[in-house]
Structures are given as C-alpha cells and as structure tokens.
Amino acid sequence: MTPVALASHATLDVEAIRRDFPLLQRHVHGRPLVYLDNAATTQKPQQVIDRLVRFYSSENANIHRGVHLLSVEATDAYDHARERVRQFLHAAEAREIVFVRGATEGINLVASTFGRAHVGPGDEIVISEMEHHSNIVPWQRLCEAKGARLRVIPITDEGELQLEAYETLLGSRTRLVAVTHVSNALGTVNPVAAIVQMAHARGIPVLVDGAQAVAHMPVDVQAIGCDFYVFSGHKLFGPTGVGVLFGRAALLEAMPPYQGGGDMIRSVAFDETTYNEIPYKFEAGTPNIAGVVGLAAAIEYLTALGFDRVQAYEHSLLVHGTAALQEIDGLRLTGTASRKAGILAFVVDGIHPHDLGTILDRDGIAIRAGHHCCQPLMTRLGVPATARASLALYNTKQEIDALVTSLRGAQAVFA
C-alpha cells in the first residue's frame, strides 16, 4: 500500500502524486480540471479505490458475527483499521476510536449522549463564531431540549478566536467546549491545545472538530489534550460515509449508548439489556466496513508521504496563492489569520461569488461559492457569501495561477 509517489528526496513529488489520483486527469468543459474544492471533499488515490474493490471482490463479509473464515478476515481488517486510526490520532487506546458516518455524526453522537448524561437546565455549551453548522446545530438542539444556553466565542476581523473573551465565557455552568481545529471558511488554525488547557483548568471537557485539519497536519489528541476529536474520511482522501469519533475512554464509558441495535449489546432480554463495552456500545448495526477499510488505506497513503513534506508543500502553495490573489485589484481575502491551512477565501468587488463560481467552472476550475455552512460567520464578516479555493497536497502553483487568470477574466466580464 506504499504510494508510488513516495519520493526519495525531501520535497513532495507532486507530479507523481497527481498520477495516483485518476480523477485529476479529467477535463471539464473541455479544459483540464483544476480542483480547488478540497475542503468540500478530496479526490481519491488509486490505492484507496483499489482497496475498496479488493474488499468487495474478495473479502466482503459481516464482522463480529460468523465463525467462517471470511467473517474472521473482515473483522480483522476492521480491527486493523481501528488500530491504524489510533496511531494516526496518537490516541492511547484503540477502544477510544468510534467509527461513525462522518464528523457531523460524531458531533451529534456526543451532543446526544454526553449531553443527555451531563447537561441540564441553566448549563452552558461554549462554541465559536467560526463554527460550521454541524458544530452549531447539534448543540442548539441539545440546549433547546435541556433548557441550556449556547455561548459563542467571538473572532477578530482577521478571523482568529478572541482567547481573552473565550476565557471569560468559561464558568461553573459550562459543561462542554466545542471548537473547530481549522476553519472551513477562513482556514484559521486554532490554538486548540491552549483552548483545552483553559477549559481543563476549570474541569471542562473539550470537543475538537478536525474535519478540516486531518488532511493538512499531524494530529496528536494527547498533545492537544482534547476529550473528543472528530473527522470525516472523505476529506482525507478516503471514502464518503465513514468518519471517526475519538473520545477519552473514561468519558465514553460514562456516556449512554447512541443508537440501539446489533453489536452494541452484550445481552438482550425483554426486561433488561446490557450494553457492550466501548467502542462497540456506540456502533449499533452493521457499520460501513468497506468504508472503514478504505479509510485505513487513505491514512496509509497520506502518512507514507510524510506530514513534514505535505505541510511544507501546502504552506508554499498558500503563500504563493495569498500573494497572487492580493495582487488582484478589488479582491479581498476573508481570513487572514497568522496561522492558516488550506483555505483561500475571498470576495471580489462587484462580482457575487456565485457568478465567480460559474465563470471559473467554464475554465475547468472548481471552487466553492456560498456561505460554506457558516451563516453566522458570514454575518460576522458582513458578506452574504464568499468564494473559496481550498487546497490539497496534489494542487500546484500553476493551478493557482490558472485561478488568478480566470478571476481576472471574470473581472473583465463584469468591468
């Protein structure tokens, strides 16, 4: 499962990496595809596609069930994937890794189970102004159900969390802090370790939304110190429909189950059911076995490339892109934090992002235009929408230059 793109020297061999991703060879509207919508979802390397094909072609069986060989092998592959994810997140134990559908389900799981057990009337949940709807709405619903209150960490004009304001929000009624590691709309990398430290000083657990972080930087949940960490496989070059919730064992054990069904029970009688141990307690029903196996393949692919090289390369792209975009008259970057990853979001005078999206698409360039599931953040920025180019390790400076050329073309249309 070693990527063929593994280069012997210290820099990323991007041309070789691009050959691993069959979709990048596509043409769109007769132009070579420039895929800059990686924060929405990433493309998949052949290694991941092949792994899925191999699973369904020769390994498919249900897990934790049969005594037959196929079931044993599928169970082994599934357990191996859990261990692979544990290593990837540097979690202490594999049983702290729960497989879910994606980051959204991970957050909903914590909101409904941790929330049910630990949140009551008058309690508070702290989130931030830059959260994705998926890290707002589950907490809103919890607060509504429990009579609890949502508190919101404000951001600066540059798009950084105001840590002093954050600290004043932490109080005796705070039951949980939920913040994003990297903003999907701004690219801001939040100081999650410091955020956790401030909360832990008051005995408050912290959930970190890693959906936009895991493809761009190494994540060590023990170094961050967080109590929960969630991410989605499809933003990490893996399949859709699979994601991960990391939770500290003591917390997971104290939480009630999420859904009821097979695999999450130890024994069922009509008068009493005893639940399985973690993580199985939270994995009711047949999981996305192929997805989990494919996710492990994606993690293998990414880690074999080496995060040092990935980060250095992506940083050079971001620096190049920031400078190139800032040279465009009438373009304003939204999100200029001192630490950023992967995101170049902007607005252009006189051209709505949606029109930019359409014009760029005809040049083969895929970006996202809209509110990025961050309507409260758009309100804070005072814009209805932004255009967003989001990067992955297979993008090139030439692609960013193509973006800039196409943006100038759009300006010519609207001049």
Next chain:
Amino acid sequence: MSAELQDLYQEVILDHNRQPRNFRVLEGGRKAEGANPLCGDRLTVYVRIENDVIADVGFRGAGCAISKASASLMTESVKGKSVADANALFARFQQMITAPQDGPVEPLGKLTALAGVRQFPVRVKCASLAWHTLHAAIATPDEVVSTE
C-alpha cells in the same frame, strides 16, 4: 470566454445587475421575502395591486448577477399587467429558462436576455427566485419563500 458564458452574462444582464430598476421599498403594498439557501441570496419583493392590476412593484436585497438582473427585468415586465397576465408570464419565463439547452427559445421580450440560463441548470434557481417571491407576495402576503 465561452459562447455559453457570453450568452449568460450578456450586456443587458450586466447592466441590470449594476443598475437594478425599481430597486426600492414600496410602502403600503404587499411584500414577500425570497431566499436561495444554496448561495445565501435574499430579496424582498414589494407589490401594489389595484383592481387586479400590478400598479407598482419593487425589490431590495443582495444576490448574484443573475438573481438581481432577473428581479430587475421582472419588475419592468410585470408593471401595469393584470395579475393573471403576470402569472402567465411567469409560467412562460419558467419554461424558457428550463428549456432544452440546445433547442430554440420562444422570445419573451426583454426577458429573453435570461434565456442563456438554460445552459446552466444550477443557476435556474437564481433566475426564478424573484418570480417565486412575487408570486408569494401576490398570493399570500408577508411570507418567506425559498427556492429549495
């Protein structure tokens, strides 16, 4: 620029986007709010109806060039028309922007400028937002409509 793009962003559209007509609040009439959750566009359509005729119509809001130009062109083309005629025009407009991409287009006066939208199915909602909102303002005043 491709022929399809030139067709979509033709001068009439760009002009109405830059300087939307009837871009104003109308006091004392009916109104409705329209929203396109996909791109965050929001607009309010105001309409005053006298003897079943659209005596005056205006709109305010923020949106892409297509939704703004479409709203502007709409106000120009329905002013002075009976409610029934305006509804019939909406139906023909809807037909035009969802017609087959390479087929012929039935001319619809100024509104024909928006025929290029049929090459861009994801933009049909932008072009029809103002019309849906006008329809809502006439039918059930003070209601928020959505194109989703």
